[in-house]
Amino acid sequence: MLAAAAVVPAQQPVKPTPRFYASAIQIELTDVGDVSIPAEFRYAIYERLIEQVRDSRLFGKVYRSGDKAANSVPDLVTLHTSLEAFDEGSQMKRELAPVAMGSTKVDVTALVTSKDGKTLLSQKVGGKVRIWGENLGATNDLAKRITKLLAGSF
Amino acid sequence: MLKALRTTFALIATTAAIAAPFGSGKALTLLMRTKVDILTVVFRGPDGGVHGAIFALQKGQAESTRTQLVAAGAHISAPQTVLKDRTKP
Numbered sequence: 001m002l003a004a005a006a007v008v009p010a011q012q013p014v015k016p017t018p019r020f021y022a023s024a025i026q027i028e029l030t031d032v033g034d035v036s037i038p039a040e041f042r043y044a045i046y047e048r049l050i051e052q053v054r055d056s057r058l059f060g061k062v063y064r065s066g067d068k069a070a071n072s073v074p075d076l077v078t079l080h081t082s083l084e085a086f087d088e089g090s091q092m093k094r095e096l097a098p099v100a101m102g103s104t105k106v107d108v109t110a111l112v113t114s115k116d117g118k119t120l121l122s123q124k125v126g127g128k129v130r131i132w133g134e135n136l137g138a139t140n141d142l143a144k145r146i147t148k149l150l151a152g153s154f
Numbered sequence: 155m156l157k158a159l160r161t162t163f164a165l166i167a168t169t170a171a172i173a174a175p176f177g178s179g180k181a182l183t184l185l186m187r188t189k190v191d192i193l194t195v196v197f198r199g200p201d202g203g204v205h206g207a208i209f210a211l212q213k214g215q216a217e218s219t220r221t222q223l224v225a226a227g228a229h230i231s232a233p234q235t236v237l238k239d240r241t242k243p
Binding site: 042065 | 192194196198199201202203204205206207208231
């Protein structure tokens with residue numbers, strides 16, 4: 001019994017993910033940079049993000065980009081997303097040859113900053129539609145993943 | 155109402171496509187595909203917040219709708235040539 005206990009390796013203490021608190025978040029429009037993306041995808045990412053983050057109830061208030069009321073919140077954090085890669089894919093191709101071709105993919109870097117400009121969180125996140133669904137569904141998948149990422153830190 | 159009808163029709167069509175024998179569902183979905191025009195409208199709310207609205211219009215309606223919006227004072231950010239054929243959003 002003692003010998004068996006001796007061979008069990010000591011468990012490494014798991015480093016906890018740092019958690020932050022903020023009563024409000026402001027969501028900025030996706031910075032597309034040099035990546036070519038149709039306007040509807042850019043604004044769908046933005047609108048889906050607002051919808052998902054609001055539904056998650058992680059923050060007391062979710063402000064849109066440019067909302068003047070956000071300036072008065074002392075512990076405001078801001079979510080920036082910058083587009084890394086985009087492949088529109090094709091719903092028709094997906095339905096003809098699922099998984100093999102036609103996937104819609106959108107990759108962004110999600111960055112959360114505090115009011116003093118300090119980076120609290122920075123991670124690459126991707127959204128995709130592989131088989132069923134419309135191309136814009138990738139933006140919903142992306143918004144869900146970013147919200148999950150926020151839920152792990154706030 | 156129109157959106158609800160479209161959703162119901164899409165659900166029936168998808169179910170029919172899945173249930174169709176010998177893989178004919180794939181051909182069925184291709185035949186049932188409807189072309190739409192996508193029009194993206196961006197505006198600021200009274201508090202200054204940016205809003206984006208994406209409209210799926212019947213084929214050929216986006217250009218006339220955009221012309222009406224421009225006549226009412228809207229600004230265009232993309233040239234006409236950017237409008238292209240799309241299937242459902």
